[in-house]
Amino acid sequence: xxxxxxxxxxxxxxxxxxxxxxxxxxxxxxxxxxxxxxxxxxxxxxxxxxxxxxxxxxxxxxxxxxxxxxxxxxxxxxxxxxxxxxxxxxxxxxxxxxxxxxxxxxxxxxxxxxxxxxxxxxxxxxxxxxxxxxxxxx
Amino acid sequence: xxxxxxxxxxxxxxxxxxxxxxxxxxxxxxxxxxxxxxxxxxxxxxxxxxxxxxxxxxxxxxxxxxxxxxxxxxxxxxxxxxxxxxxxxxxxxxxxxxxxxxxxxxxxxxxxxxxxxxxxxxxxxxxxxxxxxxxxxxxxxxxxxxxxxxxxxxxxxxxxxxxxxxxxxxxxxxxxxxxxxxxxxxxxxxxxxxxxxxxxxxxxxxxxxxxxxxxxxxxxxxxxxxxxxxxxxxxxxxxxxxxxxxxxxxxxxxxxxxxxxxxxxxxxxxxxxxxxxxxxxxxxxxxxxxxxxxxxxxxxxxxxxxxxxxxxxxxxxxxxxxxxxxxxxxxxxxxxxxxxxxxxxxxxxxxxxxxxxxxxxxxxxxxxxxxxxxxxxxxxxxxxxxxxxxxxxxxxxxxxxxxxxxxxxxxxxxxxxxxxxxxxxxxxxxxxxxxxxxxxxxxxxxxxxxxxxxxxxxxxxxxxxxxxxxxxxxxxxxxxxxxxxxxxxxxxx
Numbered sequence: 001x002x003x004x005x006x007x008x009x010x011x012x013x014x015x016x017x018x019x020x021x022x023x024x025x026x027x028x029x030x031x032x033x034x035x036x037x038x039x040x041x042x043x044x045x046x047x048x049x050x051x052x053x054x055x056x057x058x059x060x061x062x063x064x065x066x067x068x069x070x071x072x073x074x075x076x077x078x079x080x081x082x083x084x085x086x087x088x089x090x091x092x093x094x095x096x097x098x099x100x101x102x103x104x105x106x107x108x109x110x111x112x113x114x115x116x117x118x119x120x121x122x123x124x125x126x127x128x129x130x131x132x133x134x135x136x137x138x
Numbered sequence: 139x140x141x142x143x144x145x146x147x148x149x150x151x152x153x154x155x156x157x158x159x160x161x162x163x164x165x166x167x168x169x170x171x172x173x174x175x176x177x178x179x180x181x182x183x184x185x186x187x188x189x190x191x192x193x194x195x196x197x198x199x200x201x202x203x204x205x206x207x208x209x210x211x212x213x214x215x216x217x218x219x220x221x222x223x224x225x226x227x228x229x230x231x232x233x234x235x236x237x238x239x240x241x242x243x244x245x246x247x248x249x250x251x252x253x254x255x256x257x258x259x260x261x262x263x264x265x266x267x268x269x270x271x272x273x274x275x276x277x278x279x280x281x282x283x284x285x286x287x288x289x290x291x292x293x294x295x296x297x298x299x300x301x302x303x304x305x306x307x308x309x310x311x312x313x314x315x316x317x318x319x320x321x322x323x324x325x326x327x328x329x330x331x332x333x334x335x336x337x338x339x340x341x342x343x344x345x346x347x348x349x350x351x352x353x354x355x356x357x358x359x360x361x362x363x364x365x366x367x368x369x370x371x372x373x374x375x376x377x378x379x380x381x382x383x384x385x386x387x388x389x390x391x392x393x394x395x396x397x398x399x400x401x402x403x404x405x406x407x408x409x410x411x412x413x414x415x416x417x418x419x420x421x422x423x424x425x426x427x428x429x430x431x432x433x434x435x436x437x438x439x440x441x442x443x444x445x446x447x448x449x450x451x452x453x454x455x456x457x458x459x460x461x462x463x464x465x466x467x468x469x470x471x472x473x474x475x476x477x478x479x480x481x482x483x484x485x486x487x488x489x490x491x492x493x494x495x496x497x498x499x500x501x502x503x504x505x506x507x508x509x510x511x512x513x514x515x516x517x518x519x520x521x522x523x524x525x526x527x528x529x530x531x532x533x534x535x536x537x538x539x540x541x542x543x544x545x546x547x548x549x550x551x552x553x554x555x556x557x558x559x560x561x562x563x564x565x566x567x568x569x570x571x572x573x574x575x576x577x578x579x580x581x582x583x584x585x586x587x588x589x590x591x592x593x594x595x596x597x598x599x600x601x602x603x604x605x606x607x608x609x610x611x612x613x614x615x616x617x618x619x620x621x622x623x624x625x626x627x628x629x630x631x
Contacts, residue, residue: 073157080154083146086201093146094201 011053018046026119036115040122048130056135068124075121082113145198145211148182148221148267151175152260156253165248172252173232180229187218206330212269216622220266220396223480227388228259234597235381238491242293242379251291258284262393271319272329274397282308285390289378300373307360307370314357321350331404339408354401362394364458365428368451375447380491383443387450388484392476395457403626421462426556428455433563442500443490445567449526453479456541463544469623471540474615478533485601486522489515492590492598507580514589516575518602523568525605528561532609
C-alpha cells in the first residue's frame with residue numbers, strides 16, 4: 001500500500017482541480033474555447049485517474065454502473081428535451097430563441113443546457129468505457 | 139402544429155426512445171417502448187410521403203436557422219420512399235424480434251439490444267432525411283456504431299470478430315466520406331446538399347472537387363457493400379442475431395445506396411459524371427461482376443444465412459446496375475429494387491430466424507425434411523426465393539423487368555442477357571434449399587409439425603405477402619420510384 005505514494009498523494013491533490021477545470025470549460029464554453037464535449041472528457045479524466053491509481057473497484061464504488069448509465073441517457077434526454085421545449089414554445093426543434101423572454105436570453109439558456117447535456121453524456125461515456133475495458137464488468 | 143414538425147419527429151421518436159429504453163432496463167418494457175416508437179415512426183413516414191406526393195418537397199429548418207447555414211431536413215419523393223422502407227421494416231422487425239432475441243441474446247443484454255436497434259433506426263432515418271452533407275456523416279456514425287454493437291450481440295463468438303471487422307472497414311468508409319465532404323467544403327464553402335449541387339458544376343474541373351467525389355463515392359460504396367468492397371458483409375450478416383440480420387439486410391445497405399444516389403445524381407447531378415470520368419462503365423462492370431460473383435459464391439455456401447448474404451451482394455449489384463444506366467428507366471429500376479429487395483430479403487432472413495429458433499441451425503445439412511416440419515416457414519422461404527429469382531407475380535420480377543427494359547432502351551442486348559443469366563444462378567441456390575427441405579427425410583424420421591411462434595410467423599408472412607402483393611400490383615411503388623427518378627434526372631440531365 002505504501003509504494004507509489006507520490007502518485008497517490010499527487011493524484012488526490014490534482015483530482016479536485018481537474019473537476020473544477022472541467023466545470024470552468026463547461027460553463028465558459030459559450031464565451032471562449034471549450035464546451036460540453038471537452039468539459040466532459042476532462043471531468044471523466046479526473047475519475048479515470050482515480051480509477052488508475054486506486055483501482056477500478058474503488059472507482060465503481062464512487063460511480064456505480066447505474067449512475068453512469070442514468071447519466072448517459074440523461075444527458076441525451078436533456079439535449080433532446082431542450083429541443084422539444086423549443087418546439088412546444090412555438091419554434092422549430094432546437095430553436096433556443098423562444099426559450100426565454102428575449103431571443104438573446106433564450107439562446108444563452110438553450111446553449112448552456114444543451115452543452116450540459118453533452119458534457120454529462122460524454123463524461124459518463126468516458127467513465128463507462130474505461131471501467132468496462134479495465135475490468136471484466138459487463 | 140404537429141404536422142409542421144413531422145420531419146423532426148421522424149428522427150426524434152426513435153432517438154428519444156433509445157435512452158429511455160436504456161433506463162427501463164427490463165426486456166419487456168424496452169421491447170414495448172421500441173414497438174410503440176417504431177410504429178409511431180412508420181406513421182410519421184407515411185404521413186410525410188403522402189404530404190410530399192401531394193405538395194412537393196417538404197423542408198424543415200433545425201433551430202430555425204435557414205439553409206445553407208443551418209441544417210435542413212429535405213424530403214422529396216426519393217427519400218420519402220426510403221424513409222418508408224426503413225420505418226416499415228423497423229415496425230415489422232420489432233414484434234418479430236421479441237421471441238427471437240429472447241432465444242439468441244443474453245437476458246441482461248436485451249434492453250441494450252432494443253436501445254441499439256432504436257439508435258440504429260434513428261441513424262438510418264437521419265441519413266435519409268437530412269439535406270446536409272455533414273449532418274449525414276453524423277447520422278452515418280450513429281447508425282454504424284449501433285450496428286457494430288447489434289452484430290456483436292450474436293450468440294456465436296465469431297459475431298465479435300465479424301463486428302470488429304465491420305467496425306474497421308465501416309470506419310474507413312465513414313472516414314473516406316468525411317474526407318470527401320471536407321474537400322467539397324474547402325472548394326465550395328457549403329455543406330448543404332442542394333447548395334452543393336448548385337455550386338459544384340462551375341468547379342467540375344477542379345481537382346479538389348474531383349478528389350472529393352472519388353472519396354465520397356468510395357466511402358459510401360464500402361458502406362453499401364458494392365463489389366469488390368463487400369467483404370465485411372457475409373460474416374456480419376451470418377453471425378449477427380437473426381432479427382439484426384433482417385433489419386440490416388433490409389435497410390442498412392439500402393440507405394448507403396440512397397446516399398450514393400444523392401452524391402452521384404444530386405450533388406454531382408449538374409456535372410456529366412458518367413461521360414466525364416467513365417463512372418458509368420466502372421459502375422456497370424462492378425455491378426455485373428457482383429451479380430455473378432455474389433450468386434455463384436452463394437451456390438456453394440453450407441450456411442443458408444451466409445448464402446443469403448452473398449445473394450444480397452448480387453442484389454446490390456442489380457441496384458447499382460440500374461443506376462449506372464443513367465436513364466430514367468434505369469434509375470427507376472434501381473430505386474424500386476431498393477424497396478423490393480428489402481421486402482424479399484427481410485422475409486427470407488425472417489424465415490432463417492424462425493428456423494434458427496425452432497431447428498437450432500441454419501446449415502443446409504440440418505434442414506432435411508424441414509418442409510414437413512415447418513411448412514409455413516418453408517413456404518415463405520420458397521415464395522421469397524422465387525422473388526429473388528425474379529419469377530413473375532413477385533417483386534423481384536418487377537425490378538428485373540425494369541432493368542431489362544432499361545438495358546434494351548440503350549440497345550444493350552448483352553446486358554439484358556446477363557441479367558437473365560445471373561437470375562438463373564439464383565434458381566440454383568434457392569433450389570438447393572428447396573431440395574433438402576422438401577425432398578429429403580428428416581434424419582430422425584420426425585415429421586411432427588413444430589412451427590415458430592405466431593409473433594414471428596406473422597411479420598414474416600406480412601413481408602413475404604407484401605413481396606407478392608407489390609409484385610402483382612406494382613403501380614404504387616413504380617409511380618413513386620418513377621417520380622423520384624424523374625426528379626433526379628431532371629436536375630441531373
